[in-house]
Amino acid sequence: MLKRISCDKFLSNGSIREPIVFHSGLNTVLGSPDAKNSIGKSTFLMIIDFVFGGTDYLSKDTKDTVDNIGHHTIKFEFEFDRESLYFSRSTDNPSFINMCDSNFNVVKIIPLNEYNKALANRYGFRDNGISLRDFVGRFFRIYHRETTNEKFPLRSATQENVNAGIVALIKMFNKYHQISEQEHIKNKTQEKESAFKKAKSFNQIKAAPNNTAFKENNKDIEKLETELYQLTIETQRGLSDLDSFQAQELAEIKKQLSSLRRQRTQLNSQLGSYEDDSKYTNKNFKHSYDSLKEYFPNANYEELDKVEAFHLKLANILKKEFKQSEDEINLLLSIVKEKISSLESKANHLKTAPTISKAILLKYADITKKIEVLKEANKNFSEHAKLKDNLKSEKDKYDELLKSTMISIENTLNSLMKNYTDRLYNGEKTAPTIEIADSSHYHFFTPNDTGTGSLCRGLVIFDLVMLNNTKLPAVVHDTIILKHIEDETLEKLIELYSTSSKQIFIAFDRDTTYSKKMQSILNDSKVLKLSPGGNELFGRAWNDVKKED
Template identity: 30%
Template sequence: MDEGVIRKPIKLHRGLNIVVGGADASNSIGKTTFLLAIDFALGGKTYARKSSSMVRAIGHHTLHFTHTFDGVDYRFCRDTAETKTVWSCDDKRNRLRSMSIEAYKDWLAAKYGLGELGSSFRDLQSPFFRVYGMKHDDVDRPLMSSTSDKVSADLLRLLKLYGRYEEVAEIEEKRENLELDRSAFRNADSRRFIRKAQSAKEYAKNERKIKSLESQMKQMLERCDKGVVEITTEKSGYIATLTDQLIELRRGRNSLARALRAMERDLELISFSKTKNLERLRTYFPGIDIRPIAEIDAFHEENVRNLKEMHRNESADIKARIADLDLQISRIEESIQQAGGISTLPRVAMEEYADLNSLVEQLVRANELYDRDKQFAEDAKEIKSQRESIEQHHFREIESAINEELLSLNRAAVGRGIAAPKIEIVDPDHYTYEIPLDDGTGSRNRGMFLFDIALLRQTPLKFAIHDSPGLKQVEDGHTIGMFNLYSQCEEQIFVAIDKVDKYTESGEVPDVIKENTVLELSRGHELFGIAWNRDIESQAEDIGSDE
């Protein structure tokens, strides 16, 4: 609303789009709210928070917005009261069909070229929406999406934006599969009656005990060989019992192996390829709406991910059970072989020998389980080392490319002689971003904004939003220098500023501001016709007296 009249659609264009506030820097007139509305149109939710002054002042409402690709308009609307649904609309704003917010964000990712980078549209884009209240204004961590994010998430996002994530993803898949195997092994371990060795000290103690017991068993055989009457019945019964156990274990293993092969065949069949070149369909079917196809693709892709995850978990569990059976089979086979050499054991000696052999088996199994768990740890360490090596290689190249771009942008914006910001990626969990020997508030904000431009130029990012609280900190001449850079971008950059006459000594508004202003707000010309910080009743009276 503007003076009681519904505003005409606000048209945004490539490059710089400026929302200008009043000469008196009036607050609560809608500059930040407008930037949040853009974020809302791009899948965000801060605009519609119940606690926001805008919602409390004017109530819930519907926001209409349009994306244009190759001259084709895609119209949508979204309600602040029902943020999880987006509607496609016709040119009369009639609602045609609904989609979930997740399907809409997948559509955005596909249309804006961010769908194949290994992350969601919001995860890649939202860190660069530096609107007051969204908490994306940490000048030391310009890649941060959420205050709860680890630094490693920032750097993973950087790899994805530069298209360097594929190798890392392969290593990450290995790590995830190893963790599944380890988890399944430990779950199976918890069902065993035999407790694995808990430490290297216990492992060594078990080894000594095994040698001692085997020595006792050998002495028993030697004593019996000196003349004790052969008791073949007891030996045969002992071997028969072991053989029965072996047959049962092998039967169980074969059954699990068949199930695993079937599962692996099923996993190979579970696949889904996104519909490629959706836009080319328009060549053959003019006027076709590709959004339902994109939604169906997203639905099937999610189902395939879930099925594969379920199969991987079940497969890991079966592999752990097979490995456990292999250990048991190996020990029984060894026991049968040893029993074959027992030719002269009486019943009492046979029972004692069997008890000793059972104890040996338990100790051997305990150490075998310890070895298996240790191997998991070594494999995990090796995978981590491989990943760090790959990441460090990519980070060095990305760091160099960003810093070269920052140096060029800084010179274009503020001239030579003023230090440029630099990023230093220490390792996959740590990075610094600063201007050497300059920790001034204005300089650090300038560094953050230039970082966004550098990534807009070098990556598939399509948007940046810069709000007035941060821009106010930057030296006026430097702000104009940055705006000139913004205006040269093919991507869309949305900024909010006020007191535009301060940027020149004469008070003349710079051309870059005049040419790129898309919305002017001031006291009496607020975004919704009212200011949040003024009493609504008194504002209504003011409007009535003006009429």
């Protein structure tokens, strides 16, 4: 529990105040009998919130403290199981907490969120799955904080959505773990459905757009399968064992074979021409000139011999060139034959007849491809429908679990608030009631009594029920809450405050106008007495006009 707070800016008639020491149960900050304002009651309650990890002490609505006295350091002590823990927090570096020794010498500096986690752990509610501020922040009802609306007891801030308050309430009763597990399943299912839907929108997945298209696809599939069957029985060797990929592959093989066979024919033709030319080069150009000499005795036969020698030389050159080209053609021919043999072997491996025409194969492939596309579209449609059904089922489970949990908590709260109200009024007054419609709506009211005083009384009763039946460590009630409650009821509420073993911090005025019993409770629980004229929290009020000498 919070044990003490001190600050060298806390003054009383010019002197630094002694540390403010707290105890279990009711801790009262008393004001003056004439209910004077601007003496520091609400500011001190804000400092208590600051000690519990809050940030509103330095908000724009309360920054006048720093504006008037400058930055300052709040020193404080917590006690858990007789172990004292010492800390300090400065207004000029509020995002960090100083861990201190017993003389408040800084030993270590830690981030605010780490401090909040450690404090929540000390108070024993980290296992509830709720943070320190999410828990206590809702029940520190101080002027300038957004938690004083008597119609919304679960609100921690004006802009907070209602769902956050209801979820926090479930966690306070430590009933959120099972819901959290189902929420995780629901969210994972939603992620799958969303991913599938997104893939459809980017055309990464083809799917029938609706049930009508799904039915039309089935009709088209039936027609195409009939057409495919007719095509199969019309061929010499059926294609029933072929899938569309095989058919496409076989058509491509036939196309390549046709081209290679044309090349083979051309190469064979060239090779035949070279063989004929080669035979021509083997012809003997050497002739007998004896008969010619008989008729042409004066002819130059030596020149004819030179021409004949030239022809022989040329023939030898051509023979070499023919031999070289013939070798090249034979090499190309062997390569083409090897490719033809390989493709024919591959075609035979696909188990289809080499006599099936390319046109039939292409038609078969086209039909089977269309069938596959339509079936894939319908399969994806069915898969998406299944995902949507699963998502609805998981959402329904989550909503049902959430509803049953909320009903249980609602019944518990209403029963306890009735018990408290009956103790105050002996069963003669209606009790405050909370109705939780769903995870985003609730109604807090007192049946047949809509007055402000009744609503504020209901708010106090609600807080006391939460304090005494959950791990909530403390509540804070400012005069803005208490002043609207009628005196007789307020006296009874103060008595209820005094019975709690947990810490309750209140600011209170006009203690002399109540019964002696109530005055005794307030005096016994007093931790700080403030009044105007130098006994304000910081020794002065900002709104006093300084008199000139």
